[in-house]
Amino acid sequence: MSWLYIALVHYPVSNKRGEVVATSITNLDIHDLARSARTFGVRGVYFVTPVPSQQWFARRIIVHWSKGVGAAYNPTRKEAVELVRLVDNLEAVSNAIHSETGRRPLLVATTARQRANAISYGELRQRIQTSEEPHCVVFGTGWGLHSDLFDQMDFVLEPIRGPGEYRHLSVRAAVAIVLDRLIGR
């Protein structure tokens, strides 16, 4: 029985110039990540932001599709959006998973850059399938997770590469590919 979670960080992330910023939660990220997560049996999708107005905005969307008019209009959307939770920071992600599973999760950072000691998809897939421990794969918005966050991570996942040098996938595409590689087929 594998316990896989994902988290999408909106703060602290980098902007184009490498500065620390908070990005906005988008409606489509909620839907796309929730639907990909539901398809691949992910246990929960954490949207990470300490900004109260952003949490309020996201909560309205989640309630609309999981309990409101949207839930009756589109039940498959409801099943997906029910997986989404809102938290202030990565520590709150760990605490929530700890409460749910009785164990602290191993945090896995994602990045488009090659890093030393990155874990491969095959290795992480194997770990998730055989380990009793929950794992949470952490994605960044903007220009990616702020470098300070890497100190809190247990693993860094190897980047997704195509045949060339271009590697600027949207976070919606990256989440889909990572889940397919870790769980799909």
Add this chain to the structure above:
Amino acid sequence: MSWLYIALVHYPVSNKRGEVVATSITNLDIHDLARSARTFGVRGVYFVTPVPSQQWFARRIIVHWSKGVGAAYNPTRKEAVELVRLVDNLEAVSNAIHSETGRRPLLVATTARQRANAISYGELRQRIQTSEEPHCVVFGTGWGLHSDLFDQMDFVLEPIRGPGEYRHLSVRAAVAIVLDRLIGR
């Protein structure tokens, strides 16, 4: 040398009740599909709609990011969006690829439903790598490609499945996973 293209159909597609409708082109589909396509070395991304106002809207976005202010602001976005072309229907997709490559493409439909004689990812990957013929993988918006379109297809690709029965990926996620399975790694 493999020649892979993708197409996103906005008409004719099905709505929730199985009726034929035209959907709207969205800004985010343009960016996400273009970025996934560029990452995996896809040669062109066709947005299919016969609705002039929709083509006008999409052209404005493409020009902004490939030639306008956006191209200077974000050169990696430019490289991706340059792959996007606007056409009226699937025949125009075939004609355009024929002009570019000297051969008519083989059209590959995608669907979330299991269909008889579906081609597997492994088989199609092999074909693309070894064949001289161009291939175009065709995705639907809304509730999927209208059934009439399947008569024009050379292959139907097997659906993407997770461990359970839920299979309601966003088209942005589906395109990313299909390209990764056909080209990635």
